[in-house]
Amino acid sequence: MLLHRYWGKNLHNYYGANCVQPVKRTFAAPYNQQNPLFSLEIESQEFSFPHQGDYREPSVSVRQQNGCTIGRMKYQYYEITDTLHIPEGLPHIRETEQKTAKTLAIHFLDTISNVKLILYYSIVEDSAVIIRSAQICNQGSQPVWVERAMSALVDTTYQKQQLITFYGTHQKEFQLNRQDIKHGIFSVGSTRGASSPQYPPFAAICTPETTEHSGEVHAFQLIYSGNHCVSVERNQYNHLRIAMGIHTEDFCWKLLPNETFQTPQAILIYSNEGLNGMSQEFHKLYIERLFSPQWAKKKRPILLNSWEMCYFDVSEQRMLNVIQQAAKLGFELVVLDDGWFGHRNNSKSSLGDWTVNAEKFPNGLTPLLKCAEENGIQFGIWFEPEMISPDSVLMETHTDWHMQINDYTPLLGRNQLVLDLTQQKVQNYIIETLSDFIKKYPVSYIKWDMNRHMTDPNSLYLSEDSKEEFFHRYMLGLYRILQELTMQFPDILFENCSSGGGRFDAGMSFYMPQTWCSDNTDALDRQIIQYGASYVFPPSAITAHVSAAPNHQTGRNIPFATRAAVASSANMGYELNILELSSEEKEQIITHLSEYKQKRELLFYGEFYRLCSPFTDNNCAWMIINQEKTYAIIYYFIREYAVSALSYILKIPYVDYQKVYVEKNTGRSFTGEELIYVGISISTLKGDFPVIVLEFNEKK
Ligand code: DGJ
DSSP: OOBOOOOSSOOSOOOOTTOOOOOOOTTOOOSSTTSTTOOGGGSOBSSOOTTSSOOSOOSEEEEOTTSOOOOOOEEEEEEEESSOOOOTTSOOOOOOTTOOEEEEEEEEEETTTTEEEEEEEEEETTOOEEEEEEEEEEOSSSOEEEEEEEEEEEEEOOOSOEEEEEEEETTEEEEEEEEEOOSEEEEEEEOSSSOOSSSOSEEEEEOTTOOSSSBOEEEEEESOSSSEEEEEEEOTTOOEEEEEEEOSTTOOEEEOTTOEEEOOOEEEEEESBHHHHHHHHHHHHHHHHTSOHHHHTSOOOOEEESHHHHTTOOOHHHHHHHHHHHHHHTOSEEEEOSSSBTTOSSTTSOTTOOSBOTTTOTTTTHHHHHHHHHTTOEEEEEEOTTEEOSSSHHHHHOTTSBOOOTTSOOOOBTTBEEBOTTSHHHHHHHHHHHHHHHHHSOOSEEEEOOOOOOOSOOOTTSOGGGGGGHHHHHHHHHHHHHHHHHHHOTTSEEEEOBTBBTTOSHHHHHHOSEEEOBSOOOHHHHHHHHHHHTTTSOGGGEEEEEEOSSOTTTOOOOOHHHHHHHHHTSEEEEESOTTSOOHHHHHHHHHHHHHHHHHHHHHHHSEEEEEEOTTTSSEEEEEEEOTTSSEEEEEEEESSOOTTOOOEEEOOTTSOTTSEEEETTTOOEEEHHHHHHTOEEEOOOOSSSOEEEEEEEEOO
């Protein structure tokens, strides 16, 4: 059997100091009679099969043709290779030119059913990451059904642990949830056909003492965009089991002889430098090895999106004006959002008919592309390729192309249905339609939206005993489409969106290096959302727009400086009506854009650290510092003015303690040591939602 001994700080040697003491425990089934004290129930394992004495949740369960899910998986051998294991058809951590990764593959076999299991563990140099996945191969002569296939399972004997997960909804993504782990099983996940803002695929285990700046964290994220779950079980011995993988609900995969099922990869990160330490590991890993190398480190254009400016009311003349004005203000890309195709004037029609609306754009989109070029800026466009409106030509011609369960009328979400991406011809339709469009209109950017979750999870073409493969097959279909399109058009910047952050996960990020992180553009709410998202994603992956005041979602009037600071802390853009600006507003935007361009190097490539949490404090603060630690910006947001409060002392643990820094606005000098250990006092500004910006440069 393969047992788990330790996962934590790098060790040079291990001699079994923490082995479980053999003690007789009633009800613990011995694994074999030669060693009656050895029971899987009390051991920490790397994977677990049902019905062999370990009564915690199994990580793998395979039903044989006789109906039983029993199996006796035994270790066979291992291999170590100097490459990463790449799961076919799934997004993954990439190999780099330096080839500094290694993979351990451990092979197991159940000699009765001839089902084989391979566990993959990849590590990459200079990174505290383990990339895990599993493969189940049917080497028998009968079909088997994989009913559960977790990507990773970790057993620990640590006792005082807390769990961090996210919860959320539309316009309220990435809300942090930190709780003690009690006895029993706690699980979060999604059965919505998308990773979801409700419970995205992330979990971290930490001690109650762990803060942003110190303490141990063991974090998990799945590189997957569909149904998933993470469960944490505390058993009667206080041992913890954490498992992460595809959700077991509505999942069953038939494996014919010689077929293999590959799970998505799970990323496991260890940090003993608090939650910021964990985030740094995620950020580094994603920039170096998840995002497309073409885009990962490429400066992104400052975009202006038409949505909150025009909604569906777009037209040639309006967009021409927008492009000209945008160029004057300093924007680098104009994006034509929803409403440009079919006969779409609201959300009730035309998804699937990706031809330009002739009433709104009588000359097609060429005049817009030309105008953008003449004005020295780029042009981009919105699509929602996975959807179909009942009121569309596509629906008239292909009534069998959407998800549906035979005689049942499928449920609408935002007036639309979801295309059945398990069908190859539907995948091809999307690939060809978008390719043709791009060839005709060479746009620089595409926003890929997905505005509903799934119901009626069925394809008319899946056989009866493969119905529960639907959700995963959908994801494989989607990944194929994204792979083809991003390979065919590597220079196009793709932005992921699902009514904001409805499918903001590492799977989508493999294909699209940036994600519209929320439809909520209110800078106060965004502080929370972006704070949460930064646990896993670097600023370059999180798009944030300066929008109008009063804000369209909340009605709040947030000062321009705060709106600009929140957006500038991520991948910055705008979406507000630039055709109706006062001269003061115009000036504000011009100044902001030109200042942003000067600081972009730092804001885009710098390291992002959270300093003060809006989840536990009245205020919110973060900093971005360059790798040399010579230049840093801190945004300190006052969320609620506290009457008669003393000024707040902010410690800044991430500067260089040996350097001396000058704060730009006050001209005052401080040693790094002082900023780290003593902290700097922040005056409590009055008024609604102000921001304090501190800019530190190393004193020359
Ligand atoms: C949802 C997106 O999040 C918005 O930004 C916008 O693109 C709308 N969809 C358009 O329908």
